[in-house]
Structures are given as C-alpha cells and as structure tokens.
Amino acid sequence: MKNNHFPPRVLFILMGIISTIWFLVRVIPKPSRATYPCMQVAAPFMSGFVIYMISLGGITLALRKARQNFIHARYMATGGFIVIALAALVFSATRNTQNSYAKNPVKSGPDDGPNQPMGEGRGVNPGRVIWVWDPKATNAECVNAFDFYKPENTNQGVVNRMVVDGVKKLSGKTNLYDSWNALFHYFNYKKDKIDKGYTQGEKIFIKINQGTANGKLTDKDRNSGFYISKKLTESQEAKMGNAGTCETYPNVVLEILRELINVVGVDQKNISIGDPISHIFGHNYEAWATEFPDVVYVDKSSSNFGRTLIHPTSKDLVYYSDKTQNDKLYDVIENANYMINVANLKPHGRAGISLTAKNHFGSHARNSAFHLHYSLISPVSLGNPSNSGYGKYRVMVDLMGSRYLGQNTLLYVVDGLYGGGSNETKVPVKYFMAPFRNNWSNSIFLSQDQVALESVCYDFLRTEWNGTFKHSPANNAYESIPNVNGVDDYLHQAADMVNWPKGIIYDPDNSGKPMASLGVHEHWNNSGKKQYSRNLGLPNGIELISIPDTLIGREVAGSSSVPGIQSNSKAVNPKTEPNQASSPDKPVTKQAPKKTSVVDRSFDAPFVAKNFHSATVDDDNVKWFLTEAGIVSFDGKEWRLHNANRKIPTQNLKRLAYDFSSFGKELWIATTQGATVATLPVDARSGATTYYKDNSTILSENVLAIAVGKGSLRWFGTDKGISAFYNKKWLTCAYQRKYPEGQFMEYPIKAMATSPDGDSLYVATEGAGVSRVFRSNVDAITGASEYSQWGPIEIPSDNVYSICITPDGTQWFGTDMGVARHSGYRTLENWTVFNTANGLIDNYVQSVAVDRKGNIWCGTKGGVSVFDGISWNSFTEKDGLTSNNVLCITTDREGLVWLGTDKGISSYADGKFTRYR
Numbered sequence: 001m002k003n004n005h006f007p008p009r010v011l012f013i014l015m016g017i018i019s020t021i022w023f024l025v026r027v028i029p030k031p032s033r034a035t036y037p038c039m040q041v042a043a044p045f046m047s048g049f050v051i052y053m054i055s056l057g058g059i060t061l062a063l064r065k066a067r068q069n070f071i072h073a074r075y076m077a078t079g080g081f082i083v084i085a086l087a088a089l090v091f092s093a094t095r096n097t098q099n100s101y102a103k104n105p106v107k108s109g110p111d112d113g114p115n116q117p118m119g120e121g122r123g124v125n126p127g128r129v130i131w132v133w134d135p136k137a138t139n140a141e142c143v144n145a146f147d148f149y150k151p152e153n154t155n156q157g158v159v160n161r162m163v164v165d166g167v168k169k170l171s172g173k174t175n176l177y178d179s180w181n182a183l184f185h186y187f188n189y190k191k192d193k194i195d196k197g198y199t200q201g202e203k204i205f206i207k208i209n210q211g212t213a214n215g216k217l218t219d220k221d222r223n224s225g226f227y228i229s230k231k232l233t234e235s236q237e238a239k240m241g242n243a244g245t246c247e248t249y250p251n252v253v254l255e256i257l258r259e260l261i262n263v264v265g266v267d268q269k270n271i272s273i274g275d276p277i278s279h280i281f282g283h284n285y286e287a288w289a290t291e292f293p294d295v296v297y298v299d300k301s302s303s304n305f306g307r308t309l310i311h312p313t314s315k316d317l318v319y320y321s322d323k324t325q326n327d328k329l330y331d332v333i334e335n336a337n338y339m340i341n342v343a344n345l346k347p348h349g350r351a352g353i354s355l356t357a358k359n360h361f362g363s364h365a366r367n368s369a370f371h372l373h374y375s376l377i378s379p380v381s382l383g384n385p386s387n388s389g390y391g392k393y394r395v396m397v398d399l400m401g402s403r404y405l406g407q408n409t410l411l412y413v414v415d416g417l418y419g420g421g422s423n424e425t426k427v428p429v430k431y432f433m434a435p436f437r438n439n440w441s442n443s444i445f446l447s448q449d450q451v452a453l454e455s456v457c458y459d460f461l462r463t464e465w466n467g468t469f470k471h472s473p474a475n476n477a478y479e480s481i482p483n484v485n486g487v488d489d490y491l492h493q494a495a496d497m498v499n500w501p502k503g504i505i506y507d508p509d510n511s512g513k514p515m516a517s518l519g520v521h522e523h524w525n526n527s528g529k530k531q532y533s534r535n536l537g538l539p540n541g542i543e544l545i546s547i548p549d550t551l552i553g554r555e556v557a558g559s560s561s562v563p564g565i566q567s568n569s570k571a572v573n574p575k576t577e578p579n580q581a582s583s584p585d586k587p588v589t590k591q592a593p594k595k596t597s598v599v600d601r602s603f604d605a606p607f608v609a610k611n612f613h614s615a616t617v618d619d620d621n622v623k624w625f626l627t628e629a630g631i632v633s634f635d636g637k638e639w640r641l642h643n644a645n646r647k648i649p650t651q652n653l654k655r656l657a658y659d660f661s662s663f664g665k666e667l668w669i670a671t672t673q674g675a676t677v678a679t680l681p682v683d684a685r686s687g688a689t690t691y692y693k694d695n696s697t698i699l700s701e702n703v704l705a706i707a708v709g710k711g712s713l714r715w716f717g718t719d720k721g722i723s724a725f726y727n728k729k730w731l732t733c734a735y736q737r738k739y740p741e742g743q744f745m746e747y748p749i750k751a752m753a754t755s756p757d758g759d760s761l762y763v764a765t766e767g768a769g770v771s772r773v774f775r776s777n778v779d780a781i782t783g784a785s786e787y788s789q790w791g792p793i794e795i796p797s798d799n800v801y802s803i804c805i806t807p808d809g810t811q812w813f814g815t816d817m818g819v820a821r822h823s824g825y826r827t828l829e830n831w832t833v834f835n836t837a838n839g840l841i842d843n844y845v846q847s848v849a850v851d852r853k854g855n856i857w858c859g860t861k862g863g864v865s866v867f868d869g870i871s872w873n874s875f876t877e878k879d880g881l882t883s884n885n886v887l888c889i890t891t892d893r894e895g896l897v898w899l900g901t902d903k904g905i906s907s908y909a910d911g912k913f914t915r916y917r
Contacts, residue, residue: 107389108480108485109485111390112492113523114525115524115531115538115541116523117520117532117538118521118522119451119518119519120517121449121452121519122518122519124172124183124448127452127532127540128448128452128543128545129445129447129453130169130446130545130546131456131546132444132546133441133442133547134161134162135435136155136660136711137155137162137417138153138154138155138440139152139153139711143239143240144239144241144244145243145244145427145428146228146233146243147233148249148428149284149287152711159255160258161660169545171183176259176263180197180263181264183410184196184264187410191407191408198264198266198338202270203271203336203337204272204336204338204339204410205271205273205274206340207342207359207360208248208253208275208280208284209247209275209344210248210280210284210362211275211277213279213281214278216228222302226279226282226285226307228281228282241472242427242474244426244427245425245426246418246419246421246424246427248275248342248344248415249284249415249418250283250284252413252415252417252444254288256342268294272296272297272332273296273297274310274332276300276310276330276365277368278362279299280299282305285297285305289306310332311330311331312329312365313334317329317334317404318398318404318405319398319509320395320398321508322504327364327365327366328366329363329365329404338409339408339410340409340413341360341409341412342359344420345414345415345416345457346419346424347478349378349382349477349481351376351377351378352484353454353458353487355414355453355454356412356414357400360405361399363399363405374387375393375394375395375396377489378481383477385481385486388486389489390485390486390492391499391502392501393501394489394490397506397515398508400494401494401508401509402508402509406450406518411446412446412450414444414445415444416443416445416457416460417440418440419436419441420475421472421474421475422475422478423475423477427472427475429474430472431471432471433464433527434527434528435807435809436464449542450519451494451518452542454491455488455491455520455521455522455542456524456542458482459523459524463527464482465478465479465481466480467480488521491521494518495517495519497515497517522541522542524544528553530546531552532544548807549852549854550850550852550853550854551807551808553854596880596911596912597911598913599913600915601914601915604640607632607641609628609641610627610628610902610904610917611628612625612632612900613626613900614654614656614900615656615890616657616658617890617892617893619658622680623890624667625900625905626669629641630642631643631650631653631667639916642681642683644683645684647676647687647690648686649671649676649690653669654670655705657706657708658708659677661712662712664679666678667680668706668714670716670717671690671703672701673690674692674703675690675692675706676689677691691716698723699718699720699741700718700720702720703716703717704748705751707752707754708754709759711726712726712727712728713759714726715752717752718744719744719745719748719749720741720744721741722744722763726775735773739771743768744765746767749764749765750801751801756807756809762803764802764813765798765800766799767798769795769798770803770813795815795831795833796815796818796833796835799815800815801816802859804848804849804850806850809823812858814845814858817843819834819840819845820834821833821834838872839867839871840860840872841860841862841864842862842865844861844862845859846886846887847859847887847888849890849897853868853895855869859887861884862884863886864881880912880914881901881915882899882904883902885901886900887900896908904916904917
C-alpha cells in the first residue's frame with residue numbers, strides 16, 4: 001500500500017463498506033448463507049467496520065456533548081462524557097486487535113496429562129470405546145470425494161463386518177441380537193429405571209451430518225432429487241481431490257439400518273434419518289431407500305423425492321446455561337424414544353474438532369448455527385482461537401446434556417473411514433499417524449459414553465494434527481487447530497462439574513437441577529500404545545478396545561502374557577543394535593516352570609488328515625486348512641472335508657487365503673494347476689473359477705503362494721514370477737530388471753505377505769532372500785530393493801520360508817537360521833535377529849504369525865517359540881503340540897491360536913492345548 005500511496009484508512013473503510021453490503025445482500029434473503037466460506041471471510045471485515053463506525057460515532061458524540069457542557073460550566077457532565085469517549089476508544093481498539101493464531105500462537109495441548117480420568121463412565125461396559133480399523137474398507141487410489149460412496153471405493157462388505165464386530169465388542173456379547181438388546185437394556189434403565197429392551201412401536205432417530213448440503217445444492221439440485229450436480233462431481237478440482245466434504249457417507253448408516261431392522265426387528269416406519277438443519281444428499285437416500293423404502297427420510301423444507309417434512313417444536317426445548325438464548329428443536333427429535341448419533345472424524349476451524357457433540361449444531365430449528373459460535377475456541381473466524389483455554393462457557397456441554405439430544409442417545413458412532421481435513425467444509429485427507437500411514441483412516445468408533453468417545457477421537461485428532469505432518473494442501477490450512485489448548489474444555493466440563501466456569505450451572509432442560517456427569521474423560525498414555533486407565537488395569541477411566549486388538553499396546557511388567565510357559569524362557573535386551581543378533585552372552589532370566597493342560601480329541605469319522613500346512617480364518621470364525629486329503633474346515637463343532645466340487649482341486653494344494661469381495665465370502669487356493677477362487681461354503685454347488693494360462697495372463701499355472709491385497713488387488717506367486725489381478729484386469733509386470741524370471745525358477749517362492757495398506761508385497765524365496773514389489777500408479781507391478789545377504793540388508797539366511805507383517809507394519813522373516821525382525825520404513829535400520837542363542841527353540845522357522853494380543857509365534861522344526869515383546873517362551877510335544885514340526889499358524893476371532901503340524905493340529909488359549917489327530 002505504501003508503494004502505491006494508497007491510504008490504509010481509506011482501504012479499510014472501502015473494504016468495510018463493500019463487505020457490509022455483500023453480507024447484507026446475500027444473508028438477508030437466505031440467513032443460512034451466513035455459514036458459507038465467503039460470508040465467513042466477509043464477516044470480520046464487516047464487523048470490524050461496523051464496530052469502528054459505532055465507536056467513532058460514540059467518541060464524536062461524547063466529545064461534542066463534553067464541549068457543550070464545558071461551555072455552560074457543567075464540569076461534572078463534561079467529565080462523564082470524556083470518560084464515555086475514552087471507553088469508546090478503548091472498545092474500538094480492543095475489538096479491532098483480535099488475537100491472531102498465525103501471528104500470536106496460543107498455548108497448545110491439553111492441560112491434563114496422561115491417564116488422569118475425571119467423571120463417571122457410562123455404558124453397558126462403563127467407559128468402553130471401540131475402535132475398528134480395516135484398511136480394506138476403502139480404495140486408497142480414489143481421490144474424488146464425490147466418488148467415495150461408490151461400491152468400488154468403499155467396500156460395503158468390509159464395513160458391515162466392522163460395524164457388526166464393533167457392536168458385539170461394545171456390548172461384550174458374541175451374538176448380534178444379544179448385543180443390541182444389551183445396549184437397549186442399559187439405555188432404558190439409565191434413562192427411565194426400566195430394565196427392558198426395544199419395544200415395538202418405539203421410534204428411533206438417526207442423526208447424520210449433511211451440513212454442507214445447504215450450500216452445495218442449488219435450487220435446481222433440490223428440485224432434481226437432492227443430487228450434487230455433475231458440474232461439481234466431475235469437475236477438474238474434484239478429480240484432483242480438491243472438492244468435496246467430510247460428511248456422512250451411506251455405508252455405516254446402511255449397516256446400522258440392516259441391524260436395527262433385520263436383527264432387532266424395528267419396523268422401518270419407526271426409524272427416521274436426517275440432518276434437520278440441512279438435506280439428505282441424493283446418493284445417500286438412494287443407497288438407503290433402495291433397500292429400506294419405508295424408513296422416514298426427513299427434510300425441513302420438502303416432501304418431494306421420498307422426503308418427509310418435519311416441523312419446529314411449538315416451544316423452546318434447549319435452554320443454554322449462560323442464560324443468553326434458547327432453541328427450538330424439530331418434532332422428529334422431540335418424538336424420538338432413542339437417538340443414534342453418527343458423526344464424522346474431523347477437525348474444525350472454529351471448534352478444533354467436530355464429533356458427535358458438534359453434530360447437534362444441526363439439530364436446532366434455526367436456519368444456521370451461527371448463534372452458537374461464540375462459545376467455540378475460534379468464535380470470530382476460522383483458525384483464529386481467540387477463545388482458547390479452560391473454564392469458559394461451552395455450548396456443546398448443554399447439547400450433550402439435553403434430555404432430547406445427548407441424553408436420549410442409545411449409541412454414539414464416529415465414522416472415520418475418511419478422516420477430515422482442517423476445515424470441516426472441505427475434503428477428507430489421508431492420515432499419517434500409525435496405523436494409517438498415508439492412507440484413509442479406515443476407522444469406525446462406537447460407544448455408549450459420549451465423553452469417552454470424544455476423548456478418544458480427540459486424542460487421535462490432536463496427534464494427527466499437531467503440526468508434525470504435512471497433509472494434502474487441499475485441506476490443511478490449520479495444521480494445528482485440534483491441538484489448541486482448551487479444545488477439550490467442553491469434555492472436562494461434561495465429565496465433572498468441578499470444571500464448570502464460575503457462575504455457570506449447566507441445566508439445558510431448565511429443570512432446576514444441575515446436570516450430572518455425562519461420562520468419563522482422560523487422555524491416553526501416549527500415541528504409540530494408546531492405553532487408557534482401564535487398559536492399564538485401573539478400575540476407573542476409559543477402556544479403548546481395538547479390532548484387531550493388536551493396535552493397543554500391552555502393559556508388560558517383566559512377565560510373559562502367555563500363560564503356561566516352560567522354563568526355557570529367555571528375556572531379550574530391548575536395546576539390541578540394528579543389523580545384529582542379540583548377543584548370546586547377555587544375561588537371560590528364566591521363569592519358574594508353568595504347567596499347561598492338554599485335551600486330546602479325535603477327528604470326526606471318516607475324516608482323515610495329518611499334514612496341516614496352510615491355514616486361514618473366515619468372518620464367521622470358521623477355520624480352513626490345506627491338508628494331504630484336500631481342503632478341511634472346522635466351525636468349532638465339526639470337522640469337514642470339502643472334496644465334492646469337481647471345479648475345486650483336491651491335490652497339490654500349496655497355500656490358501658480368505659477374501660471378502662463384491663461376490664461375497666471366498667477362498668483363494670494356490671495349486672500346481674492355477675489359482676482357484678471358490679465361494680463359501682465350498683460345497684458341491686459352490687461357484688469356482690481357476691485362472692491359468694489359457695484364460696488369463698498369469699505368468700504360470702504353477703502357483704506357489706497367494707495373498708489378498710487392498711480392495712480388489714490379489715497377488716499370485718508362481719514359479720516364473722509374481723502376477724497380480726486388480727479391478728478385473730491383470731497388471732503388467734515391470735520388475736524384470738530387478739527380479740528376472742529365472743530368479744524365481746532357481747529360487748522358488750515359499751511365502752508372501754502384504755503391507756498393512758495392501759499395495760506392497762513381500763515375497764519369501766528359498767535362496768534369494770525377500771523380494772519386494774508394489775502396484776504402481778499405472779497399474780503395473782514394480783520392484784523394490786530386496787532383503788538378502790548380498791543386498792543392502794543382512795538377514796540370517798537367504799532361505800526364507802515364512803513372513804508375518806503385524807498391523808503396525810513390523811515385518812518378521814523366518815529363515816533356516818533364525819527369524820529377523822524389521823520395524824519402521826527405513827530399509828537399513830531397526831533390524832534384529834533372533835536364534836537359539838537368544839530365544840528360539842529351533843533355528844528353522846517355517847511359519848510366523850501374530851496373535852490377538854500382539855505376541856509373535858514362530859513355528860519351527862523343533863516346536864513353537866512365542867515372543868511377547870520382552871521374553872521368548874517355547875512349547876513342544878511335551879506341552880501339547882501334536883508334533884514339533886510346526887508347518888502353519890493362525891489365530892481365530894476368539895483368540896485361539898491354531899498350530900498345524902505333520903501329525904495333526906493343536907489349538908492354544910490361556911495355558912490350555914487341545915490336540916486333534
């Protein structure tokens with residue numbers, strides 16, 4: 001401005017006039033536009049200008065009155081008007097010098113440290129929060145947020161399983177109906193002191209998040225089924241991942257509908273869905289109404305296209321506890337017996353985070369939620385935390401405590417399949433913290449304790465958004481906003497009244513009674529272990545349960561977590577240097593001998609099998625094995641041989657893998673005649689297809705190993721190299737310079753495993769170490785540097801027979817000279833070798849697996865050795881194995897470890913072996 005000699009004051013006045021006119025012209029006809037980003041930019045200029053003009057006018061008037069009174073010798077009055085003028089001047093100065101987060105950083109992080117629980121846990125299991133993570137839920141290659149809902153990008157089958165497993169684990173029941181029944185019983189007793197489940201005729205409202213529909217949908221869109229226009233969905237910005245919003249997608253809600261209607265037995269017409277302040281997008285309605293047309297899909301302004309019109313309540317139902325205002329709700333909320341709150345995992349430019357409490361900014365009957373922003377950490381503008389800190393009135397506490405909102409909620413759900421960016425109105429972005437690792441967050445969180453759920457999600461968001469990671473520029477304007485001090489102030493106050501601000505008594509129902517604790521709040525011990533107080537064995541606080549359960553760290557106090565271990569337990573020095581085996585001269589501790597119990601059982605006649613050399617477990621917890629007799633299954637009651645289908649080979653079976661695809665539940669089987677995929681239950685009528693040279697471009701019909709990757713990616717290891725199938729087409733091999741065909745003929749593939757994101761493959765070979773390949777962006781298979789003795793990595797042997805990759809990405813490689821562990825993504829660092837000198841019972845490691853507690857099981861020719869992170873413990877035939885020659889290991893969904901040998905199979909849990917032979 002100085003270079004152009006443009007007076008700053010004139011520029012300020014000009015921008016203030018333009019902003020005020022623009023704001024009034026846009027907002028008066030349609031108040032909901034006040035929430036639009038352009039209005040949020042104009043509002044500070046407008047408010048600053050208006051305040052400036054009011055203050056200037058006040059100063060001028062006060063000084064003029066002072067002059068008149070001075071002339072007429074009214075000295076007291078003169079002094080009074082001078083004081084008024086000075087006050088107006090101070091007011092103007094302070095209102096126009098707002099704290100800027102960018103220029104004047106505020107304190108970061110919460111005030112309370114790790115594992116300091118406050119409040120009282122709620123739920124059928126108090127304080128329990130379930131976190132389900134499955135990287136196969138989404139397509140990592142899809143970047144257009146408007147396409148996330150499509151079946152090729154979000155796997156409905158995987159999402160179904162995630163929700164089912166989450167509900168079961170939340171209730172502690174193994175049956176889905178019993179699980180929902182337990183949730184209803186707890187809620188009804190908590191609410192009305194009546195011990196009952198769901199009663200026919202009771203109404204359920206599912207609150208979703210569709211706030212940006214008001215802005216994204218034009219009048220034409222609303223008159224065409226509420227679909228987002230192709231001008232947006234097919235724009236270049238959308239295709240580049242720069243357009244869209246992190247809001248409700250259809251998948252999680254669809255599975256909840258299926259469970260309520262098909263399992264609990266709720267009549268469709270007694271379920272309503274919507275975001276009262278906004279509209280249901282057309283793609284969501286289509287996904288839900290196609291299967292459940294009689295569910296009530298609500299809208300505040302339309303009864304077209306299957307929508308049901310809702311109306312504001314006749315009187316105020318929410319009374320804000322700072323006594324400044326009240327709000328009406330909608331009749332669908334007032335009349336509901338239960339609510340299910342489905343929010344998204346995302347930061348928020350004003351609130352810091354936006355979860356189930358913030359979701360109720362769309363439940364009141366006004367056209368926008370602008371009137372509630374004053375209590376957030378950034379009340380004036382996005383990313384400007386001028387109201388940070390603790391002990392301040394927070395409107396979200398009232399929303400959580402309302403008898404119609406938070407206190408009428410049966411189940412709280414945070415859909416974290418696609419985590420949000422720093423601006424809640426913009427696109428989701430990929431997350432970096434473990435276990436996400438530059439992928440979609442692929443998570444679902446569930447709880448009956450709203451405070452506990454939001455505390456857990458807050459810990460995730462403040463870890464992800466603490467300024468350490470650089471997220472996609474499509475939505476990373478406020479990289480540290482969730483980590484601002486005081487973001488969780490509302491959780492402190494919701495948990496315990498001792499944290500309420502002075503002069504505030506929370507009573508959102510105007511009942512005359514102070515609100516009780518709404519749940520338990522605390523922070524985890526650290527972002528690595530993610531443990532809360534109940535995870536550490538304490539009686540109060542939060543209990544975070546993950547699926548798979550290896551995502552949560554375990555407290556170890558010098559003793560093994562594996563009961564029933566023999567006396568050759570050896571402790572491992574955790575400071576072992578990379579690339580070196582733990583020294584055999586280091587001291588080891590030996591535990592006293594512990595007994596294991598053994599139960600012997602026989603196979604069902606006429607079933608006969610001995611050699612169990614490959615294993616997997618399906619979603620119904622049925623165990624599947626390859627044997628010399630063919631494909632074998634065990635459902636916990638009956639052993640079955642599956643040899644009645646002529647399309648499915650029964651001889652020369654190498655490996656098998658379980659898959660849940662768009663075709664349903666399937667088994668992939670590697671054979672010497674090709675790669676066979678068979679639909680479950682693998683009976684005489686099951687469909688099956690074998691891929692070989694004549695009907696595909698697979699490199700060879702001699703398939704030695706199979707691995708299921710992310711989405712529709714399938715890997716096949718043959719005697720001529722590695723083939724891959726993705727999105728109904730075979731990928732081009734582009735790794736020949738790194739791994740020529742002759743290498744795999746001379747050094748055959750023995751095992752394969754995928755990285756947690758499913759796009760990278762680790763290939764164990766006999767004689768050439770570990771080969772690594774990955775799917776490139778041009779749908780080709782590209783090679784990476786190998787792990788071998790002549791390569792950049794020192795592993796104990798180039799004869800590698802087994803691979804296990806844990807959910808956190810740690811790699812274990814079993815060789816004929818011990819097992820190597822590699823952690824992290826730096827190829828040359830963090831290697832440790834274990835052998836008989838420092839823990840293993842035998843050096844020939846032919847199978848490796850991780851159990852649900854995070855223990856590593858190494859099957860050898862001399863028994864099995866188990867590593868709990870500190871000590872190695874071993875089992876042999878004397879302890880309960882059917883044979884010391886352990887060929888395969890797997891863990892089922894109940895936590896049992898299955899160990900296949902050349903003389904039958906054993907299962908193990910809590911010090912008890914069961915032998916089948």
